[in-house]
Amino acid sequence: MSVLAAMELEYTPVMYMDTPANVPRCLLVTEILMEVLEHVTTSDQYGPPTLANLARTCRAFQAPAFSVLWRELTDLNPLIQCLPLDLWSQDRGSITLRRPMQMSDMDRFNYYAGFVRSLFTTSPMMDGLQQSLFSQLPHLYPPKISHERHWLSILPNLLHLRWIAETPNKLRMIYWLLTPCLKSLHVTSVCPEAHTRPFLNYLVDACSALEKLALCLYGAAITESVYLAVGRLVPKLKSLKSFSCNAPFAAQISPALSCLPHLEDLQLDFNNTATFVGSRSSFPTAQNPFPSLRRVNFAFNRLSECANMLDLLQHCILTHAYFSVREYADPESVGSFVADLSTKLRLSHDSLRHLCLLQNPARLPSDAILREEYIISGTALHPLRAFVALRHLRMHVQCGFDIDDSILTSLTSAWPGLRSLHFGVYKGLPRQTKITLGGLAFLVLNCPKLAHLSLPLDARLTSSYSQERQRVLDVVRRPEMPADKRITSIYVGESFIQNSAVVAAVLLDIFPNLEWVVGTEVDRVVWSGQRDKWHEVRLAVEKHQAERPLVDDDAVWQDDDEDEDEDEWEYGA
Incomplete structure (x- = not known):
């Protein structure tokens, strides 16, 4: 069955399908049926095997059950196993093709592929079965066809993709997975500039509706031209709400991001990167660079760089702020940064709920454990009292805290909602x-x-x-x-x-x-x-x-003012 037929089956209302007479009427309501299926798939007692059996029970259960069963994959092997058995041969772990693949071999593959919504690869290594599949795709879809339909994907309804490309060949494989409806993309690559830049250019046209993009570039992928390409790519993704990147420059990335009116979540990692900046590129800078920004996560080498970024956040109404530094900062610098937080993030005084400052240097000064100068005065933390909505506070710095009961009481009295x-x-x-x-x-x-x-x-x-x-x-x-x-x-x-x-x-x-x-x-x-x-x-x-x-203390956990965003933010995710 073709992908189009699979989609028609998926979205056909269940009340019009042929069903056995003994099926309860309540299970013909799609919302109720989906709740039952969700319970089955998350149950330790039942799980996917039971869900597969439900799909075989009747046509009313088939499409909803498959939409849950095939929704998330960590690799393509379950789909590849739907290909004809006479197509592959395996000898001592080596996969070989017995014959060339034909379009008819892909029928069952395409049918189930239409139900896949998420593909999250967790390992950079790809087994021979998946490599053999990708090697055959150019023969099944000639270059002329793939060029005319550059969005051609073997997972046509994919919404979320995480891909690890440790080789140029692995990076080329991602072209067969990108779709116009893709909402989130997380790519880790160590591929050279000659392969990384074409991928970034292709991404703009193939996935213009992206809402979440995470780029983790390492090794040969870290070049000035690559990051200039990133700077040109990001402003074109007008629907982007979340952006994460390990970048070696700060001054150039913020103006580029200022063209994104819907950006809510920004994570930039500046640690262990080169010192060059993209000086040959310029972007328009708005008076308020981030009108919708709510969550920031910055990892820098020095605390002074964090302080500089605060100037770009003055017009934001933040709910989450995370700052991480790699080099040692003395207590005076930490105190100055805390004061800057209060003075520069004035618009966030009533909104900031999560605040984290981490300092994890490779080593301390040799005399740090002997000198009183490496103690932070408790009064230096008083500016944090301005953030009256704080619910989660994490302060891990390589200094001692000179805090007594009175200072702790003074601080926490300003945060009645602290969790x-x-x-x-x-x-x-x-x-x-x-x-x-x-x-x-x-x-x-x-x-x-x-x-x-x-x-x-x-x-x-x-x-x-x-x-x-x-x-x-x-x-x-x-x-x-x-x-x-x-x-x-x-x-x-x-x-x-x-x-x-x-x-x-x-x-x-x-x-x-x-x-x-x-x-x-x-x-x-x-x-x-x-x-x-x-x-x-x-x-x-x-x-x-x-x-x-x-003792039953369940009543203790009932809160009248719990927010949807109450869980601890995944810093650095």
């Missing part, structure tokens, strides 16, 4: 925070929806449990201990600790559902005793939870 808080807990630093268990209790009061926590503590408690519990109550000025039932694990790094039993008991008062306490597993003699004591805390927590009766 996750992660402060850097790197090992080998001169000083960590001064946050006590009383400060944790205040954190729970300020952020009642907190569910994920990584925070260094000063848990050197020496008195009894009752005295320490009363001390916490005195700090929060309440007769009862505030409790957060959402948090099940906390990461404390190299936090100081003295009395494991008391710390475990107080932590369980604050976090009744706590199941896991994680500390940095290091072998340094200086800290080995602290590590052992945190291990005792973990054992005490596990024992408590094992003896605790089962």
Whole structure:
């Protein structure tokens, strides 16, 4: 059956199909039938084999079941197995053709190919079966035909494609997969400029409706002319909403992207790339380069480069901001960047929900673990209070944080909707925070929806449990201990600790559902005793939870103001 016939079958209303008399009428409603099929395909008990059996039950189930069964592929082998059995021969892993392929051999292949919506290849290697198929396609579709119909695709209804091209031949194969209806494309290539540039030029005409494009170019593909071609390509994709690229230049890419009125998601990776810029190319720059931009993800070599990019984001109303730097930045530079975030992203004060700053240098200065200059003052973080809508904050920098209970309380009181808080807990630093268990209790009061926590503590408690519990109550000025039932694990790094039993008991008062306490597993003699004591805390927590009766806390998770975009953003995806 041809692809056209397959599509007609797919979109034919099920109530007009021939069905057995015993089929319940409710299953003739397409929406209900699709819900049943989705449940079958995701079930561990049933899965694809049951879905295939449903497709054979009656014509009413056939097209909907196939549309779910064939929707996503990781390679083309399932389709190739639909080709005639007498076409291939296999000897000791080597695939050979017994005879030349004919158009009639592709009938079943084309029928099922019409149902494929996503092809996500996960390995750069391609087996002999797939290579043999692509080698035969030029003979089945002569150059004259493929030139006249340059959008000719063996997957005519493909919407999402991820392709890894480690050789020029593998890059040429992608031409047989691109379609005018393609919505998202993720290409990883190490192919030379002579092959990469023609592909980029072809992409504009073949996939003009792209909404999401990710280009990961490495090795021989990183040349100035290739990135100039990228700069010319992107503005022509007027429907683009998401763009990701590892680029060696910053000044030239932003004006090119300013021609995209619908761009919402921008991810640029400047790490480990060449220093050249496309100086011979110029693009028009609007006063507001990114009118629709909401999510940014920038990876730079230096923190100063992140600060420069903030100038381009002043007119944006961001919801997600991720900054990653590879070289070491001193505490003063980190503090200046935090201040720039607040002053330059003024329009994002009420909208920014996800903020992340990662610093992962290859090495620290030799004296970093000895000098007090490598400590960030807690007051340097006060500008972050301007982002009142924050729900997820991650600050991992190669410096110590000089934060006490009052500073933590001052910060978190500005973020009542905070869901996750992660402060850097790197090992080998001169000083960590001064946050006590009383400060944790205040954190729970300020952020009642907190569910994920990584925070260094000063848990050197020496008195009894009752005295320490009363001390916490005195700090929060309440007769009862505030409790957060959402948090099940906390990461404390190299936090100081003295009395494991008391710390475990107080932590369980604050976090009744706590199941896991994680500390940095290091072998340094200086800290080995602290590590052992945190291990005792973990054992005490596990024992408590094992003896605790089962309690239904489902009601705790019901929120009235949950957003569709509440999941943590996939940084660097």
